[in-house]
Amino acid sequence: MLWLGLAAWLLQTAANPFPETSASIEAGRRIYVAQCTQCHDAKGKPVVPAEPGATKPADLTRPKDWVHGMSAAAMFETLREGTEEMAGFKGKLRDEEIWRVIIFVRSLWPEDLRRSAPQD
Numbered sequence: 254m255l256w257l258g259l260a261a262w263l264l265q266t267a268a269n270p271f272p273e274t275s276a277s278i279e280a281g282r283r284i285y286v287a288q289c290t291q292c293h294d295a296k297g298k299p300v301v302p303a304e305p306g307a308t309k310p311a312d313l314t315r316p317k318d319w320v321h322g323m324s325a326a327a328m329f330e331t332l333r334e335g336t337e338e339m340a341g342f343k344g345k346l347r348d349e350e351i352w353r354v355i356i357f358v359r360s361l362w363p364e365d366l367r368r369s370a371p372q373d
């Protein structure tokens with residue numbers, strides 16, 4: 254248990270192991286298209302839920318509006334563990350795949366935010 258906790262802590266505090274290159278953005282995009290576009294469209298905009306009253310997904314191009322934080326560590330936690338309204342991906346995506354998706358999602362942000370927000 255201690256080791257698991259330590260490993261989780263290391264992952265959450267670690268910077269993204271992948272560089273922001275066009276190849277890694279493309280690798281992340283492929284995972285995103287397979288896992289996320291049911292609720293966030295290909296450009297990161299929310300897909301309006303079919304069920305009335307269902308929570309509208311977040312706009313991934315506006316990370317300052319997110320409630321759980323936009324640092325890479327916060328995004329990793331959001332995606333791995335999920336939120337009140339979005340199931341986590343820990344059973345579906347490996348940790349490396351989550352980091353790749355994060356690279357893609359950052360590529361949807363306005364240029365100034367991409368430059369100013371650290372990768373860790």
Ligand code: HEC
Binds near residue numbers: 313354
């Ligand atoms: C079944 C629908 C669904 C899928 C699939 C889904 N999301 Fe979400 N997502 C939501 C909803 C609803 C919210 C808004 C509620 C919330 O923030 O908890 C959200 C919020 C978010 C947020 C913002 C969380 C915050 O801090 O406010 C991020 C980032 C995000 N999603 C990324 C992703 C990524 C990346 C994927 C694919 C790996 C994904 N989502 C797949 C429904 C979904």
